[in-house]
Every structure is written in C-alpha cells, then in structure tokens.
C-alpha cells in the first residue's frame with residue numbers, strides 16, 4: 001500500500017459525498033485502513049451507551065466517521081488550493097513535502 005502523504009493536523013478537502021468541497025483538519029490517520037478522521041466532517045449519528053463512570057448520558061450523538069484517503073485532498077497552507085503533494089530533497093538532504101501548484105514547502 002502507498003504510504004500516505006497526509007499528516008495529522010493537515011487541512012484536507014473532501015472531494016466526494018455529502019461534505020464534498022468542505023475543508024477540515026485531520027485529527028487521526030488510520031494507516032492500516034487508508035482512512036483519515038477529519039474534524040467536523042463526514043459526521044454520522046452514533047448511538048452511545050450511558051456511562052455512569054464518565055457521567056455520560058446515553059443517546060444519539062454526532063461523531064466524525066473516517067474518510068478514505070482517496071476521497072480527500074491535502075490543502076496547501078500557502079496557496080489554499082487542494083493539491084497532490086510531492087516530496088523533494090532540500091540541500092541538506094532533508095525530505096520535504098511541497099505543493100505542485102505554488103511550489104511552496106508545507
């Protein structure tokens with residue numbers, strides 16, 4: 001499987017489904033499933049059991065569901081465009097991610 005170019009706290013745009021074109025922050029990456037959890041997006045209704053130890057009431061709550069990586073694009077910090085990032089080496093031999101659209105590292 002391809003290693004993802006998405007990192008935690010990246011901004012990503014969803015490109016399919018009901019939240020298409022919406023942008024959110026990556027909260028979690030599930031490498032083995034190839035999915036990411038995006039803050040505030042792809043919400044589902046989740047049934048929650050009451051948990052007296054945490055003083056949580058049961059019921060239905062909104063929760064984010066993981067989105068497949070093929071359905072998101074990383075949004076470049078510099079030009080704010082959704083992009084397919086690429087990698088290149090700096091003069092120090094360090095691998096950095098850069099935007100193919102504006103050529104900025106991000």
Ligand SMILES: [Zn+2]
Pocket residue numbers: 076077078079080081083099100101102103104
């Ligand atoms: Zn850019």
